[in-house]
Amino acid sequence: MRINDTLRDYLTIAACFFIAFILAVLPFPEWAERFRPNWVGLVLIYWCIATPTKVTVGIGWIVGLILDVLFDSPLLGQLALAYALLAFLSVKMHLRIRMYPRWQQAVVILILLVVIQFLIIWIRIMLSQPAKFTNFWISVLISMLIWPWTFALLRNVRRRMGIR
Amino acid sequence: MISILGRTLRPPSSLARLIILVLLSVLIMYLDHKGDYGNYIRNTINTLIKPVHSIASLPSAVTGWFKEATKNETDYQAIIKDLENKNNKLSYKLNRRQTLEDENKRLRSQLGAVQRIRKDYTPRLAELLKVSIDPYTRKLYLNQGSNHGVFIRQPVVDAYGVVGQVSKVYNSKAVVTLIIDxxxxxxxxxxxxxxxxxxxxxxxxxxxxIPYLGTGSRIKEKDILVTSGMGGIFPTGYPVGRVKKIIKDPNEPFLNITVAPMARINYGKEVLLLYPKTRSKKSTP
Incomplete structure (x- = not known):
């Protein structure tokens, strides 16, 4: 019975990530590309602060590795590294983030995502791949703006499925 | 806590796990850089995430289908007329070209120059999956892979110009690096x-x-650029782009030239993969 429950929890979380992956690669018109929020990052942060015992660094790493393949990174593992760090920071701060009011949370999420973007760009520069510091700001800001709704939606999912 | 053989083991702290995973990432990056090991992982994950791609490309497929379904008869008649028109023009051009080609061949043989056999390619249609990839680069997925005979560095063109080349091949998918990458x-x-x-x-x-053309180069705006075949990847003489603008800065040794690609990279769904007709033909000059 208990094993069944855990399995169901993990399947729910996996389904959330699955939808986030689809949203991440859904074709957008050229001009709208830069407005695409970091869906996978938001979902990962949510599950890290909501269930820090279930979704941890390891899951973040696997999610990053899948993104590596999905985005066809020049080298496998560069996004895996970044998302492992994102999961680590979120888990470390989960108690504090939970206490904050929704908009303050959004600011913390902004900072987390900017840190990750800087890490990703830094890795790209280290490996001498094309990288720009200019085109992620709008995406990160939009991620921050939609955080409250993402949070509410995912909390609904979590409560409905009784995941704790 | 995990118990193995009656002994309880504390799982490592999250910092320790992070460090292990960071090292693992670096190891994977190294292996991917060094050799083919990364491709196994890529292939496995790719088969796992196939549904992601197929669902994500659904909207554009549906809109395409919808457009197709709402066309009425007059539309089709117009299209047929248009195509017939084009076909006439093209066959006219082709005939003219054929004579030119024959003449060219004759002249070459008369000159006694080394007859370089033109590499002949068979084009085959392939479909692009309209999904966005890495925002820093310009790549697209192709719905054919090594199972269909796609190989690395294979040229990809459309009816108007060069689109790009295949940069990675999986079992049933391939990554195309576009010329705008x-x-x-x-x-x-x-x-x-x-x-x-x-x-x-x-x-x-x-x-x-075009970053490296000196200020004295004989190039004009609206010049058409075609592949030179120098790299041995693309066939010779296929259109690539048209010179859009030439900026001459007297302080710079090189011209600043921007070129518009000929291929309709953002419109078409179908592209042509070029297969060399015979490999042996290439080796016998």
Missing amino acids: PSHAIPVMVRRNGLRTIVYGTGSLNTLS
């Missing part, structure tokens, strides 16, 4: 006078650039 370069020549140079991608959709 910032890491892509393609050897070209100016069709008017044969001036050879290299065209680089810039990362933005409608611009390519």
Whole structure:
């Protein structure tokens, strides 16, 4: 019975990530590309602060590795590294983030995502791949703006499925 | 806590796990850089995430289907008329070209120059999956892979010009690096006078650039650039782009040239994969 429950929890979380992956690669018109929020990052942060015992660094790493393949990174593992760090920071701060009011949370999420973007760009520069510091700001800001709704939606999912 | 053989083991702290995973990432990056090991992982994950791609490309497929379904008879008649028109024009051009080609062959043989057998390619249709990939680069997925005979560095073109080349091959999928990708370069020549140079991608959709042409070069705006065949990847003489703008800065040794790609990279869904007709033909000059 208990094993069944855990399995169901993990399947729910996996389904959330699955939808986030689809949203991440859904074709957008050229001009709208830069407005695409970091869906996978938001979902990962949510599950890290909501269930820090279930979704941890390891899951973040696997999610990053899948993104590596999905985005066809020049080298496998560069996004895996970044998302492992994102999961680590979120888990470390989960108690504090939970206490904050929704908009303050959004600011913390902004900072987390900017840190990750800087890490990703830094890795790209280290490996001498094309990288720009200019085109992620709008995406990160939009991620921050939609955080409250993402949070509410995912909390609904979590409560409905009784995941704790 | 995990218990193994009656002993309880504390799981490592999250910092320790992070460090292990960071090291693992670096190891994977190294292996991917060194050799083919990364491809096994890529292939496995790719089969796992196949549904993601198929669902994500659904909207554009549905809109395409919808457009197709709402066309009425008059539309089709118009299309047929248009196509017939085009076909006439094209066959006229083709005939003219054929005579030119024959003449060219004759002249060459008369000159006694080494007859370089033109590499002949069979084009085959392939479909692009309209999904966005890495925002820093310009790549697209193709719905055919090594199962269909796609190979690495295979040229990809459309009816108007060069689209790119295959950069990675999986079982049933392949990655195409577009000519607008910032890491892509393609050897070209100016069709008017044969001036050879290299065209680089810039990362933005409608611009390519030629960074290394001196200020004295004989190139004009609206010149058409075709592949020169120098790299041995692309067939010779296929259109690549049209010179959009030439900026001459007296302080710079090189011209600043922007080029518009000929291929309709953002419109078409179908592209042509070029298969060399015979490999043996190439080796016997």
